[in-house]
Amino acid sequence: MAAQLTKYFKGGLGDLRALFDAVKNYVSVVVGYRVSGDAVGFGPVESLESLPLGLEDSQAPGAYRLSRGSSGFFRHSHASPKYWLHLPVQEVFTVLEDYAVDIARYDTYSAALFGIKPCDLVSMEVLDRILKNDDSYWSRRSKIELVVVEECTVPGATCFCGSIGTGPSASTGFDIAYARLSNGIIFKYGSEKGLRILEKLELTEVSEEDVAEYERAIARAGELTRYLPPPSEISKSLERSVSDTSFWKEVSSRCVGCTNCNMVCPTCFCTEFVDQIEPSGRAKRVRQWFGCLSHTYGQVAGTHYRPELYMRYRHFVLHKFLFYPKQVGLVGCVGCGRCITWCPVGIDLREVVSKVVSRYGS
Ligand code: SF4
Ligand code: SF4
Structure with a gap:
């Protein structure tokens, strides 16, 4: 043709x-x-x-x-x-x-x-x-x-x-x-x-x-740039992996919770409000980026809904491939690889997802 x-x-x-x-x-x-x-x-x-x-x-x-x-x-x-x-x-x-x-x-x-x-x-x-x-x-x-x-x-x-x-x-x-x-x-x-x-x-x-x-x-x-099965298959595997605590602890064991992955991700959108008091007596309220990998992110009213780091890393991956599609009809990961490049300990999202798929099927 x-x-x-x-x-x-x-x-x-x-x-x-x-x-x-x-x-x-x-x-x-x-x-x-x-x-x-x-x-x-x-x-x-x-x-x-x-x-x-x-x-x-x-x-x-x-x-x-x-x-x-x-x-x-x-x-x-x-x-x-x-x-x-x-x-x-x-x-x-x-x-x-x-x-x-x-x-x-x-x-x-x-x-x-x-x-x-x-x-x-x-x-x-x-x-x-x-x-x-x-x-x-x-x-x-x-x-x-x-x-x-x-x-x-x-x-x-x-x-x-x-x-x-x-x-x-x-x-x-x-x-x-x-x-x-x-x-x-x-x-x-x-x-x-x-x-x-x-x-x-x-x-x-x-x-x-x-x-x-x-x-x-x-x-x-x-x-x-084709490393992984289609996102719909990744979502199904992730859904089956949620309660496998030892698996998520293993794949996130090197994570230090720095939130670099959140900050560089072009689709991460979470923010927090901070009040800045200036010496003059003025006070400014700003909204600034915040990351779900941070310990304080999950601290709410005296409790913590993701106290362990593996829970926070698991949430990051689940959110991109499982929750975004349910929330907005699009995969939350665009495959830019930034979270891989800028992770100080080199955790590779592609490897993690591949392990999930090979363990839990597609
Ligand atoms: S590869 Fe996906 S999860 Fe990682 S930074 Fe890019 S869009 Fe975000
Ligand atoms: S960039 Fe790497 S070490 Fe830092 S929070 Fe993300 S996965 Fe963990």
């Missing part, structure tokens, strides 16, 4: 720059993975040069390195769109010296996301459902005017989007996606708005061979 040609365009780095500039003209702020010193975070991006193009990240359980590498392919850092949409620290109100209360106002400027990965695109869909009544989240989410995705042709060693169906290509929820191949960049549109922007650039037509090469690269990346 002949490849579908109308969906795609082809260009080079100059065209990516032109796309960035076109997107920049469209909104108040462009946001994405951005280089900051020797690290990569997530926030406003001034120019194409601020993106981690040409940087290579190498990831493994408990290990992350950035370099100017041979493939020059950046996957993602610890930071995801969650950093922009569901702020790590959100001011709620300030009590002034005269006891008047100043309610915090939310940002309302329009923004575009540029270069986010397909897994992070799906993480936004999960957050949309979870935080559907959260004013702070929607004040920013509703102002995202454009989403440009960078598809992955060179996945990282901890990525497993191919298992969950969240990558390595983007299917819905974006305006424009591009994929960097060895002989150029393939662009595709996901909305009429995206098509109008692409048509204004000086992109060339794709050939059947271009499309075939793109599809081969995506298929190869998909294979490299």
